[in-house]
Amino acid sequence: MFENFMETGLWLIPGAPLLAAALLALFGKAFFGERSHQVCIAGITVSLLLSLIVLFSGMKGGHASVSHGDENVEAVSQSHTTLGVGDNGLSAIYKSNGYEWLHVGDLRIGVDIRADAMTAIMLTTVTLVSLLVAIFAGGYMHGDPGYPRFFAAFSLFVFSMCMLVLANNFLLLFVFWEAVGLCSYLLIGFWFTRPSAAAAAKKAFVVNRIGDFGFLLGIFLIWTTFGTLDYEGVLGRPDLIARIAATSPELIYGITILLFIGAMGKSAQFPLHVWLPDAMEGPTPVSALIHAATMVTAGVYMVARCTPLYIHSPEVQVTIATIGGITALVAALIALTQFDLKRVLAYSTVSQLGFMFLALGSAAAGAEFATFAVTAAMFHLFTHAFFKAVLFLSAGSVMHSMGDVIDMRRFGGLKRVMPTTHGCFLAGALALAGFPLLSGFWSKDDIIAALSQATHHETYGTLFFVLWCIALITALLTAFYTFRAYFLTFHGPERFPPEAGHHPHEAPPAMAQPLRVLAFFSLTIGLIVGPTTLFAHYLEKTPGLPAAGEHHLHWDVMLISTVVALGGIGLAYAAYVGSRVQITAWANRMGSMYRWSQERFYLDEIFFALLVLPLRGLAQLCLLFDRYVIDRLLDFIGAVPRWFGRGLQPLQNGLVPSYLLVMFGGLIVMVLLMMQAWAG
């Protein structure tokens, strides 16, 4: 009974938002109009409820809660014997086969979905945050002429994201990987009349395509290596992976690095992070959902999902950790000096994603750390989704009331005018800064603990020590820039820009309620599932993850990060409220460093000079080549017969004597030839 229910139920998780998207796209303007958000919310609610069922049924006992009788829904349990980590009691996978998408030669790809522990966590996060953001957007987008269009694209995104995490093979993963990119394109460019929005949308899509190029090649390599693209055939066969890794490790390296290039594009890792800050051109709910909480974490999810492959290529993991570290640090440095509130948050997202990759990379220290590292990354992903969403939505609320002004220099002291927004932003900021006992604190701790474990590794120990330092510095910077933004926005003398009108107002209930819920989650969710190891034990059931060691709290790390977080907050307070530190004087003293940070290290310009300009030049060159080389050559060839004809033309000059002359000449030549032939 339950199994049959779950088979359709699993399909309904992405299906309900898809239905909503289709309804809104077809009848949105004519029929739903201002009620469009209700359709979207209804769809997402259905998915959320079903995701919760999946989540809790996975929690009940570690083992299969699904009977084996049914053909389509089966509990697949696999045994792991490699690496000497033993069997770790795999949980059930809900699995449901759709239809055959492609069948060419040996290639057989079905639209099949499945849910395991990792999927359940992702699903719940995605649908919960989506629901809250959708409710918020119902108020935020009110009165926009593209209201139905917004919710159609929004629902389509939720559908694609659910399918992305439910996919049961790499191709399906890729399909929805690009599909979320498409939704992101549509939503960044939502206000398409603004040239900046159209440009940002294009940039996001093209930069993502660079990553997807790597991902696609990675899929090809998986296909030629394993002969299948199903998770079971690749990730579910650790013995096979081990054998391939032993005989031709370069294949595994190739696959993992190519997949990681895909992840770099989607999850905005240095140097492919340049699209994410520009993506803030989209409506703020979109920034909150897609560009902070869900889509950008797809890369983290993918790398975590492919852990069975990554544990065989420590070099790639070190690369991941290094790139994650660089990203975290660079983005945090840039965030220090931005004045656009949303951009500060965007760079903070990039930085936090870097943190997640740092965690994933720290698994290089050994296969036995892999699960711990993955857990740390996924946990940070989980908590980050909540506190970053609340930060973005609060920023949206500020924008809403300030008449779409987002420059922090133009408003201030909003504490009294917008108490709810202020409280929620503060909750999110504290969580992000890693204030003790809040959710960001627990997940960041795990990452730093994973890194400090990795420092004991003999080969990469030094490197990981450097990365550990970077992580701590970044954590300090995070606390500082977050509270810089907070103090600049909500403290100090009250100032409003003229765009705000006469009465800057608090958010309407439709916006305030989801903010409160998200703020509550960002304060408490870490404490509920973090130190209680609820999260870690649940995630461990994901098939493919090697068994983890004991979980214990890292008091030393907690102490350090508490000091770091409080230090950062204190510094920001001193600089922007207490004015004990003359921040402008500091900025001046830093001189060029400050400018570099404000100009985002000139990365956009470098990209433009190194990639865009040469390609544009090459494109022009192609055209010139067409016009002046190929066409000239053709004209030349075409002209040859004409020249030939022209060369013969004088002969036919119509003068009988000249004809006679030629005839006579010809006769002589012939006679000579005949005589020669005769003579032998």
Place this chain on the structure above:
Amino acid sequence: MIFLPAVGAVLLMIFRSSETSVSRWTALWVSLATLGLSLTLAAHDASNMNQQGGVSRASTQQNPVQPRLGFRHTWLDFSESHANKNIPVAERYGRGLKLEFYLGLDGISILMVLLTSLLTVSAILISWESVRERVTEYYVCLLILETGLLGAFCAFDLVLFYIFFEFTLIPLFFLVGIWGGAQRRYAATRFFIYTLSGSLVTLLGLVMLIIQTNQQIPLSNPFSLPELSRALAENPMHVSMQVTLFLALSAGFMIKVPLVPFHTWLPLAHVEAPTAGSVLLAGVLLKLGTVGFLRLALPLLPDACIQVGVPLIATLSTIGIIYGALGALAQNDIKRLVAYSSISHLGFCMLGLFALNAAGISGSILQMLNHGLSTGALFLLVGMIYERYHTRQLTELGGLAQKIPLISVAMIFICFASMGVPGLNGFVGEFLSLLGMFEAHPIYAVIGASGVILGAWYLLTLLQRGFFGPVKIPPHTEHVPDIQLREAIAVLPLAVLCLWIGVYPSPVMKTIEPDVNGLVRQFERDRTTLFENQNREATAQAVSKEIQSQRHQHGASAHAVTQIPVGAARSSDRDIVR
């Protein structure tokens, strides 16, 4: 079915009426009837396939090329029955000549026939009001063109194929030359001479091919494609002969496709052609080149395909992918941009074809269909925009999404289909083509795949400049109407098919599966005989071992990962898998 449009054309010519609407409606009804007929045939074929079920999939197709439905009629017979009447030609060749009217349908032609008949309907609908001069002649040309195209796709006789192949030139020449743009004469002449000179070499190749084959193995029907392919599969020609023939045959096909550097006729012809001409030119006519490769070069000259075809064509098509994309990037004229994107897309198509494996060839055939749908639709939409604003320059247009929202939505949708966003048709074809090539020769696939990035770039630039941002339109065009019902009917089926093939490509793949399998089996057999696979694998293994030993010496480093040639180690891992 093939001659239905021709009959319609003749009728139109005989009863030419001054009433233009009569000829329009006649043309429309004729093309619709053709579409209906081809749909019936496709449905018939599908039900046949279903009835045979697993049997047809399992049963091995005897010939590399074999139509499932056939119609043959001897129309010029110089063969033995007549040879008794002392015809010297026949005696000299032992068996003699027998020109057959051999038409047939296999999976490939079914798809192409459907595409052609569908696009013709759209082309007629889109010309409804834009063509005002010599209306009857115009539709006569369109219908004759359709006949030529349908004939070429269905011909299973070499001579017949060539006749139809060339025959399409004439109506298109007139379409471009009479109803085209400002430079139409020049464009038409260039297009004609370009393709004609190529196909003359092809004709030479064909004649040589037939003479050679019949000297080796006398056939009862020397021009019949299935018989030729079987005969050549049993007794392959000498490789050097095959190479010569391959080069001769491909001369015409390469120009038709077109592969860089034989492409310069295409942008010119597209820009000057009327919308309907562009639609049929890009959507269907270019496929004559690829179908030529598929029908003639691959089954008849397999060794040459492996030896010369792969390095030559794959290199050219890889260059074409990048070159076409870059060319499109630099354009200001939307129509020219779409024309260059065609070059890029056909590059994918040829790349997949010369992967010479099931994935690649299926992908390539699908790509032909996809390109026809998406580029055909793009040209339709560009035509609509031109009709409204009388310009195609991106410098003069902007923010059209506010002015003509429905056309813009269609444009965005088709652009996404064209750039290969998953869930729409372009992705499936590109993915399979590249996957096939990656299996066979990874390096081409890697370079080709970068075209995917460029594809997104130029199409999104088109959208950004033309449709988003502030409104910028030429003066006196403020109140142009959005999409008309007639135009919507022309575009909608294409868009629906784009979505359908993207979401559920299986039916299409099933249709072409037996034909692809027939072709591929040929290559699997040939590879083992020609290249001594074992040797190759052995060297590959040696290479990978060498790499490994080097790695051990120098210590493993993360950077080495990217430097290792993927292909070298590929065969060795296959051993592990099996």
